[in-house]
Amino acid sequence: ATTEIYSASIVSQEDSQFNLSFDFFNKEGVQPGIKYAVQLLKIDSDGGQTLVDEFVYPEVLDLKEGETKKMAISYTAPAYLQGEFSLWLAAKNSSGLPLAFSSLGKVVLSGSGQFVEIIPETCFLTIEGGAGDKKYTALQGVSVKPEENLIASCQAINHLKQDIKTTAQFQTFLGTSFGGEAVAEPQAQNAVFELKAKQQANISFYLPKSNAPQIYETKVWLASDNKPISNKATFHYIVAGQSATIQNIIFDKDFYKKGETANIQLLWSIAGSQPAGQFSFIIKDKQDKLCSDIVNQSLDEQASFLTLASPIIKDCEGPKIEATIKDREGNVLDSKTFSVDTGQATATLSAGLWRRYEKIILAAVIVLVLLLAFITIIRKKKLGKSVSLFLIVGFFIFFNFLFFSEAFAATVEYGICRAGAPFPCSGVDLLLTVRFVDSLDKDAYSPREMATVTEGIQVLYLSNEVSAGDFTSSVSIAGFPLIFDHRDIYVALGGGANNSVTASIGSNVGSFTATFTHTATLCSADHSCITMTDSYLQIPYTVICVPLGSSGCSVPSDCCGSSSCTGGKCCLSENTACFNPGQPDNQCCSGQCNSQSKCGPQTCFEDGLTCSNPSQCCSGYCNSQNKC
Known part of the structure; x- marks a missing residue:
């Protein structure tokens, strides 16, 4: 998925009621069926976090390619809660597929405590x-x-x-x-x-x-x-039993003309002892008229991600897909309908900003390095002694451009195979698949600005042979390592966690990458465990100087050649050349650009003002009527 949350903020808080604002942005394709929630997590004494409240909003959104939707919502925490909590935004689709997470920061509640x-x-x-x-x-x-x-x-x-x-x-x-x-x-x-x-x-x-x-x-x-x-x-x-889930479908367009080909991206998962048999879909318009013939695709020996083509037989406005996964006997394991509203976008990125995103996204793709590593560690767990080596020898990483979000977010999946199975594997050979969603809150920062790095994890597939796991990630920002510690997460299908860390982006100006490293420790029912370290995932970001007239500086060197940083704003010092002679000027530290095109107060009289000698006049001439 290519959906992201950014510019998330708490606009106001009154007791347990919050007004929140944020932007949804979608880079590629058309993402239907977006749902969002506010999650309230209790901060424990050891630094851990426990979900204490979640409100999933009933609204369901579609995001077109390049579309931004500005959101303003209200959330009311339970009136009895007391203490320090962290507030989060989460976006998923109706299948529970994580699309984006964003931390709103820490909040303090002063409820009754009576519950x-x-x-x-x-x-x-x-x-x-x-x-x-x-x-x-x-x-x-x-x-x-x-x-x-x-x-x-x-x-x-x-x-x-x-x-x-x-x-x-x-x-x-x-x-x-x-x-x-x-x-x-x-x-x-x-x-x-x-x-x-x-x-x-x-x-x-x-x-x-x-x-x-x-x-x-x-x-x-x-x-x-x-x-x-x-x-x-x-x-x-x-x-228990054979089941499958259509986790996500992405359209490449929100309107098709007759004769075009729709390229549909599918993400699916399966649980059970046998591979799924067949995926089928048909495209209809908003009036429920056929836009395509039925497309059938065998899922045997296929990865969990597919791109499928469907010829369009009529103009198709407001397309919707009716999709089904069946087993080999023809029993329906899952069926879903995904539709797209063809209404106008709430907002779109400007052309200049869009071009900047394009460059960074390309860089994100280029810098991804897949490094396979397999480290086997037997360790004792609290619940019992290590008895036998957990039978896992194949470790592989799924990566697909579909799951890259915009410049400052990326998603990667890991799969773990049964002993002796070739990888990548599927069906009975697949023991577990987990997805990490990593993101920065921005793609461009000012020097020493605080960056919030967010990570969400979700278990997509699970064999009965896996019972528990710890997931640890580290990310390097400005040369300093930050740690995400998802400890004692008992692996459950659809289960997961999210966390964030905040750190200074550093003072150096230029282009950099945030490097993520993920480690998973998984344990079987007999308490034997194995630790695996994966590839390195990199997200690019830029530290830029603060433009003249903008806030965000700490010292003059933060400013792009400006001579002063006053009150956190890059501005021109007094007597420095300015651009709006005789007018108030936001770029001057004094706020005034005098008639000599210098920052500072007016030092001479304009024409028509009373004078007593020529030196008082900006023109250098005082006439017989004592006027400049």
Whole structure:
């Protein structure tokens, strides 16, 4: 995907209500079905972050090639929250594919503190009747048979001053909270809990579960008198069986003429023991009339990314794609419709800025270096001793220009193959695929400006042989290493995390690259682990001098030949030549360009003013009427 968020800021905060602004930008193709959310993360004492609230906005956007949409939204945090948090923007499509992340910075909330707190890190799942009541973490993505029941357990603290009777409430989504709401079969419940004031207790309940093979996410919270009284906990699980997901489709245009060929980009994933059989799609216009014949493509032995061509048989305005993945027996594993609105773009980049983006994007492609490395490390984990080497010998990296965002963002995928399998691999030979989305908040900075570097990760495919993992990344900015530490992320399909770090861009002027290095440590069910270090991914950026009349300087050398940096602004010193004689001039430090075309106050009289001697007149002449 080539969608990015930039210029994100908190416009105002009043108590727990925030007004936010940001821009969506899309570089290439037409990206349909964009959804966005505000995420609130609690900052723990050890520096870690835990998601405590998320609001996914109902609006669904399309972005055309080169289009910018300016956004202004409001977000209200839960009124009971207290302390320091970090606020994020996240953009995904309805399949949960990460498109962009942007940090809005740290915020302080001064809520009532009166609520029931479900402690997310204490939550786990068990399969009813399972061997030894084995526990699975809430985000692990345990695989369960359609006929099996899931039991969820968490620790909860009643921060209220009185005892309270609560009932568990549920909401289930297909894939992630960005997906559509799924039908989950209600279970026989004992989901009513009486909690003592100021005490901590364990709560356990049946988790409503869908029976169709696919990935699911369930949000759980407690309510009293049908009103939410707690934060939400999140559980991931997979209903076993053959399933596939159409993760993204990108159009190359938002209007096709008869005789043209539509080039459609597809990203898909599969879970199960057998490869998917066939991908099919047809293009229609906004009036539901056929614009193409059906296109069929075998997915056997194919990578998860394809570009497919479809001849257009009529003029096609507002195109939409109806797409389906079937298994070898013809059973539908996933079907989705992607459509594009042909309305006017809210904003587009200027031609000059567009050309600058083009150059930087080309540079981003050129500097990408794929370096395959495979380091095997057996280490002991807290949960048990290392028993056997995790059977992984093939490690490969997927990279495709489709997944490059604009100049200051890039995406890369990693796949891990089964022992002895050729790579790149797919189907039963693929054990795990994870995507990293790395970005800078800008492509051009002033000297010593603070740069925010953001990274998001998501698990796209998962074998049952993988249970947990740590993902660590480092990025070098201005020669200084910064670390992203995604620790103890239990690998779950659709699961992931995002983080950001901030550092000075440095004082040197010129063109540079931010170099990202990713490391994954994965563990199997027997607690044997393996560590792998990948390629180096580079994103270019530029440190430029501050133009005359602009803010952002610290010392005169930051300015492009200007003689002064006053109040953080590059300007012309007094008596320096200026450009608007006799007029106020923003480029002068004094704000005034006198009639001698010098910055500073007027030092002589203009024609027509009263004078007593010629030296007072700018013209050097005082007439008999004592006028210059």
